[in-house]
Amino acid sequence: MTEFNTKLIHVPDGEKFDGSVIVPIYKATTYQYPSVERSVRFDYSRSGNPTRFALEQQLAELEEGDRGFAFSSGMAAIHAALAIFKAGDHLVVGDQIYGGTFRLLYQFFKQWGLEITAVDTRDLRAIESAIQPNTKAIYFEPITNPLLRVTSVENVAQIAQKHDLLTIVDNTFLSPYYLKPIPLGADIVVHSATKYLSGHSDVSAGAVITANKKLSERIYFIQNALGAVLSPEDSNELMRGIKTLSVRLDRQVKNTKRLIQFLQTVAAVDKVYYPGIQNLEGYRELHQEAAEAGAVFSFELNSQQIDPVKFVDNLHLFALAVSLGSVESLVELPSKMSHAELSPEEQLAAGIKPGLIRISVGIEDIKDLITDFKQALAAARKE
Numbered sequence: 001m002t003e004f005n006t007k008l009i010h011v012p013d014g015e016k017f018d019g020s021v022i023v024p025i026y027k028a029t030t031y032q033y034p035s036v037e038r039s040v041r042f043d044y045s046r047s048g049n050p051t052r053f054a055l056e057q058q059l060a061e062l063e064e065g066d067r068g069f070a071f072s073s074g075m076a077a078i079h080a081a082l083a084i085f086k087a088g089d090h091l092v093v094g095d096q097i098y099g100g101t102f103r104l105l106y107q108f109f110k111q112w113g114l115e116i117t118a119v120d121t122r123d124l125r126a127i128e129s130a131i132q133p134n135t136k137a138i139y140f141e142p143i144t145n146p147l148l149r150v151t152s153v154e155n156v157a158q159i160a161q162k163h164d165l166l167t168i169v170d171n172t173f174l175s176p177y178y179l180k181p182i183p184l185g186a187d188i189v190v191h192s193a194t195k196y197l198s199g200h201s202d203v204s205a206g207a208v209i210t211a212n213k214k215l216s217e218r219i220y221f222i223q224n225a226l227g228a229v230l231s232p233e234d235s236n237e238l239m240r241g242i243k244t245l246s247v248r249l250d251r252q253v254k255n256t257k258r259l260i261q262f263l264q265t266v267a268a269v270d271k272v273y274y275p276g277i278q279n280l281e282g283y284r285e286l287h288q289e290a291a292e293a294g295a296v297f298s299f300e301l302n303s304q305q306i307d308p309v310k311f312v313d314n315l316h317l318f319a320l321a322v323s324l325g326s327v328e329s330l331v332e333l334p335s336k337m338s339h340a341e342l343s344p345e346e347q348l349a350a351g352i353k354p355g356l357i358r359i360s361v362g363i364e365d366i367k368d369l370i371t372d373f374k375q376a377l378a379a380a381r382k383e
């Protein structure tokens, strides 16, 4: 099988028995040896579990990598990917990466001796000038949150290869349905599988996919040594979510574009951030390597005309919640929620205005989503 939509449905047959069309949930924590002399495929669930293994093989196939590894959260996956480095190593990282990754880098890995330089990875010259003799990798997100800035995987990977560095890509926002970083030159892909891959706000999971055997061995060693593995039950749920990844995303992206088209007719909307629509920033760069821009977008409400807090509070269908990538629509006010720990000056320097709203679009009927926007805009209009 070669086509992506087929790979979403058909996990490797090796883990199915007695005609079961899905992989069973293997609860066993330990596995019996036939004899002392004979080895077993799995011996202990932290080191390997058939349900998790099926998922991991599927992740590798979807991302066109060598091996996949499933973890109990996106942060556990990122921790494992970065734990291949040692004290004294230097990383160049995107300056708009997920806040939890920043915290992991600056409040954990810094203490164990990693050196870090954050740059705007859209600027290839900034990347080049941040590279030092001890630099080992470039870590970034091809689409950032909440301003949806686009960085080309291929361009970054070319710089990395020139300097003998690894390219590590967080592909959470696009998923392998829209972007495959490994064929574009990335060495390691990480995911918060809590988001699009599982898709239903009911699984916390992470994934690492490696491009070659040497890296696979390094990540496997860390996965087994640290032990933050995904449970067999959650591996099963994640495999179930993955089956509908493209069906969900097709609808979510369609809804996203329709919502933006509506917002573009609203005078109180100052700016829309979404590289999936022509004439919006990042469109050309993104479409050189990704099929679509996913189903998260942001927009700025003119806070002289509309009270952004009231707008968000008055939405009924869009749940006021962090996270993204699920079948239900969510709304978030970065200045008061995800980026609240930044001072107003720091927020503005990061491009986050008080009226910036971030939406994760679900699969509801678009007519209802637009109606909800309309009534919340009316309720939040200033006199």
Ligand SMILES: Cc1ncc(COP(=O)(O)O)c(C=O)c1O
Pocket: 073, 074, 075, 076, 098, 100, 141, 145, 170, 172, 173, 191, 192, 193, 194, 204, 205, 206, 323
């Ligand atoms: C881009 C990105 N990477 C990683 C993470 C962390 O994943 P998790 O929350 O599953 O640990 C998140 C969470 O929001 C994210 O948005």
